[in-house]
Amino acid sequence: MTTQIERFSFAERVSHWTSALCFLYAAFTGLALWSPRLFWLSGVFGGGETVRAWHPWAGLIFSVALGVMFKRWAGQMQLDQDDQVWLAKSHLYAQHIEAGIPESGRFNAGQKMMFWLQSASAFFLLLSGLVIWFPEVAPRSARLIAILLHPVCASVSMGGIIVHFYMSTLAVPGALSAMVHGTVSRGWARSHHGKWFREVDGR
Numbered sequence: 718m719t720t721q722i723e724r725f726s727f728a729e730r731v732s733h734w735t736s737a738l739c740f741l742y743a744a745f746t747g748l749a750l751w752s753p754r755l756f757w758l759s760g761v762f763g764g765g766e767t768v769r770a771w772h773p774w775a776g777l778i779f780s781v782a783l784g785v786m787f788k789r790w791a792g793q794m795q796l797d798q799d800d801q802v803w804l805a806k807s808h809l810y811a812q813h814i815e816a817g818i819p820e821s822g823r824f825n826a827g828q829k830m831m832f833w834l835q836s837a838s839a840f841f842l843l844l845s846g847l848v849i850w851f852p853e854v855a856p857r858s859a860r861l862i863a864i865l866l867h868p869v870c871a872s873v874s875m876g877g878i879i880v881h882f883y884m885s886t887l888a889v890p891g892a893l894s895a896m897v898h899g900t901v902s903r904g905w906a907r908s909h910h911g912k913w914f915r916e917v918d919g920r
């Protein structure tokens with residue numbers, strides 16, 4: 718019996734890492750463009766003009782990669798009754814107390830919430846970003862809304878990604894390796910995503 722099971726397909730990993738790289742580039746260059754105090758960051762990425770030219774393209778590629786993930790995962794990210802209980806008891810999960818917390822499917826309720834938060838935020842980032850990119854096609858009111866909405870959504874996304882980064886690297890050992898290599902051990906699957914493990918294990 719094989720000890721490893723597939724958690725993420727090659728296509729899932731490519732779309733995830735494409736979105737992650739573009740997000741990080743867009744986040745750092747966005748901070749450089751946003752505040753004169755952070756403009757020094759542009760030096761790390763080739764200077765102000767380069768950053769101004771590439772920031773929107775990185776945002777666009779990020780949106781496309783996230784769109785691919787959305788199409789693939791939206792169906793699996795619906796919250797069920799166990800997820801509601803999981804969320805109500807998430808303070809126990811945070812303290813590593815597992816008693817009374819329902820087993821998770823392929824994604825736990827926290828991951829599902831993060832998915833919807835990032836998807837909604839990315840949608841409004843794209844919309845407002847397009848208005849800022851092509852100001853001549855939008856009315857003045859839309860431009861004003863876009864200028865306000867873009868940094869608000871960027872802050873929400875960056876805050877979410879800091880939590881996501883912590884959860885998927887330090888808090889849950891083995892998760893990062895799954896997103897790199899595509900597989901997890903049967904023990905990892907059973908302990909972190911019990912319902913999903915039984916589905917793929919067929920027992």
Ligand code: HEM
Pocket residue numbers: 724733736737738740741783786824827828829831832835878881882885886892893894895896
């Ligand atoms: C910044 C560096 C990032 C790292 C190190 C990282 C790492 C990971 C890892 C290890 C997983 C697998 C979790 C598991 O096996 O359960 C994952 C899943 C996922 N990632 Fe990322 N990620 C990053 C950035 C992003 C970005 C920018 C997005 C999109 C906005 C994103 C969206 C997702 C989604 C939707 C999932 C599936 C649900 C979840 O596990 O939360 N990730 N990520």
